[in-house]
Amino acid sequence: MASSEKKHSASNPFFGFLGPAKDATTSSALQAHLVAMSGEFVGTFMFLFLAYCGHTMSVDQSPISGTGPDGTNSATTVVYISLSYGLALLVTVWTMYRISGGLFNPAVTLGLTVTGNIPFVRGLLLFPVQIIASMVAAGVFLTAIFIMNILMLAAEKSKDTFIAPIGIGLTLFICEIAGVFYTGASLNPARSFGPCIAGRNFQSYHWIYWIGPLLGALVASGYYHFVKFFNYEDANPGQDSSGGDNGGSHYSHQEAEG
Structure with a gap:
């Protein structure tokens, strides 16, 4: 009974009802490339979605008196835009680096490919994924990004787990x-529910603040189970290495051959 409960734990890929696609020691180079491609798509998508929203908000909310000369953005608006891109990159790379490396940029991919830090085939596969993700970064549940960050920084244990609260x-x-x-960015049904009780007023659209976050949590959890199922650790090995330990090698021999 105890063995069965352990097997069907929620911490296992797909709750233990489906075992890993392959044993970690026999995962193929193709599987590793596909997992990395999925991570790069999700990461690029999350990064640019957050950055685009912050950028447009900064411009739309900038008062007329705050614009710079010749209709350019004011210094304040530029700072907000910069924060949107910089912080979006920080949190999404931190979330996804152990799955794909957290490149999210064709120029970065090219640089790492020509210097031999990632295999040529991997770089060739990541280019179109990053471009497609940039084109579709127009809508996603914000809660999905938040939950994915929690799962990868706190639920998944690594050398930086102790500072996961900072990333979260x-x-x-x-x-x-x-x-x-745009939406009030509740991300938390309890956060939305409390003020409604205190103010004795429920908006007609209050249900959105329940359905949105809950669906976002399911989306993030689904992808988390997906990468666990396909042994994401083999897609980009050595990411938790400090350079001097046994985890220092970047790719397995199978990936090098791929």
Whole structure:
């Protein structure tokens, strides 16, 4: 009974009802490439979605008196835009680096490919994924980004787990920058419910603040189970290495051959 309960634990891929696609020692180079491609798509998508929302909010909310000469953005607006891109990149790379490396940029991919830090085939596969993700970064549940960050920084254990609260807090911060202007960026049904009780007023659209976050949590959890199922650790090995330990090699021999 205890063995069965352990097997069907929620911490296992697909709750233990489906075992890993392959044993970690026999995962193929193709599987590793596909997992990395999925991570790069999701990461690029999350990064640019947050950055785009923060950028447009900064411009739309900039007062007329705050614009610079010749209709250019004021210094304040430029700072907000920069924060949107910089913090969005920080939290999404931190979330996804152990799956794909957290490149999110064809120029970065090219640089790492020509210097031999990632295999040529991997770089060739990541280019179109990053471009497609940039084109579709127009809508996603903000809660999905927040939950994915929690799962990869706190639920998954690594050398930086002890500072996961910093990453989680920064993720919430950038999600608020991206979403407050458009939706209120609750990301938390309890946060939405409390003020309604205190104010004795439930908006007709209050249900959105339950359905949105809950669906976002399911989306993030689904992808988390997906990468666990396909042994994401083999897609980009050595990411937790400090350079001098046994985890220092970047790719397995199978990936090098791929």
